[in-house]
Amino acid sequence: MRPDKYKRRQQAPRADDRLRLQIAQEAARRLLPKLAPESGSFPLREASEAEFYAAKRKAAAVLGRRVRPGDLPSDHEVRQAVVSLARDRQESDRAGASRPEIAPEPEPDSPPLRLSELLDRFELYRLRLEPLAEVKQRARSHPEGDALYHSLQVFELARAERPFDEEFLLAALLHDVGKAIDPTDHIAAGLEALDGSISERTRWLIAHHREARAAIDAAPAGRARRVPGLDANPQDLEDLLLLGRIDREGRVPGTPVPSVGEALGYLRGLEDEAYLDGLGP
Secondary structure: OOOOHHHHHOOOOOOOHHHHHHHHHHHHHHHHHHHOOOOOOOOOOOOOHHHHHHHHHHHHHHOOOOOOHHHOOOHHHHHHHHHHHHHHHHHHHHHHHHOOOOOOOOOOOOOOOOHHHOOOHHHHHHHHHHHHHHOOOOOOOOOOOOHHHHHHHHHHHHHHHOOOOHHHHHHHHHOOHHHHOOHHHHHHHHHHHOOOOOOHHHHHHHHHHHHHHHHHHHOHHHOOOOOOOOOOOHHHHHHHHHHHHHHHHOOOOOOOOOOHHHHHHHHHHHHHOHHHHHHOO
C-alpha cells in the first residue's frame, strides 16, 4: 500500500532541542506556583503526570507550535526547569531584601517618558493603527486600498497560520504603522513609535519583513528559503519568510477583515490565555 503523502504533510514537525527547552521553561513557569509556592520551597512539592502533561500542552500552544506528544520535554526536564526558576526567585528575593528599593530623583534634563510607559499597550497599538486608514497607497502595488485595510488583511492571514503566536500576530498587524509617521522610512519610524511595547522577536520580524518580501519576490514561484545577508536560525527565518509571504498576499480588494477593535480584542484574549481554558488544569 502506497503511503498517503498528504497525510504525512499534515503531521507536526519534530521538536528540536531549542523548542523543547522553550516548552520546558514555559511549562515550568506554569507549575512553579504549585511545586514551589513560596520562596525557598525545597524540596519541591509533587504534581501528577496529568498536570505535567497539561502544562506542556499549554506551553506549546502559547509558543504557537504544533508538537507531537512524544516530542514534548519529559516531566524530569520540566521539573529541572522548575528548580532553576525557584532558585532564581530565591536569589532575587534575597537580593531585594538586602537592597531596599529607593526611587531615584529624576534628572532635570531627562528625556520625556515614552508613550508605552504612559498607556496600556493595546491602546498604544490602537493609536498607531488608526491613522493608517488615511494612508493611501499606490494602486499598482496595493490594489486593496489604504494601509490599515492592508494591515488587517495581513493580520487575518497570520491568524490563520499562527492563531496562538501573539508575537507573530503583532508583527503582522503592526508592520506598517510607520507609514502614517514617516513614509520615507516607515520601518524605523514604526519601531521607534512602538518602542517599549513589543518584544524583541516582534521588533526583529518588523525590522526585516521588507527584506523577506524582496527575497520571496526574487525566488522562483515565490519559494524563498533564505533572506540574503541575514543570519538567523531556521525557526526565526521560517517565521520571517511567512510574514513576507502574507504581507504580499494581503492585498486583495474586498476581502473581509476584522475591525481594529476586534483584532486587538483577540490579542488581549491571547494575553489572558482564555483560549487555553479547554486544555485542562
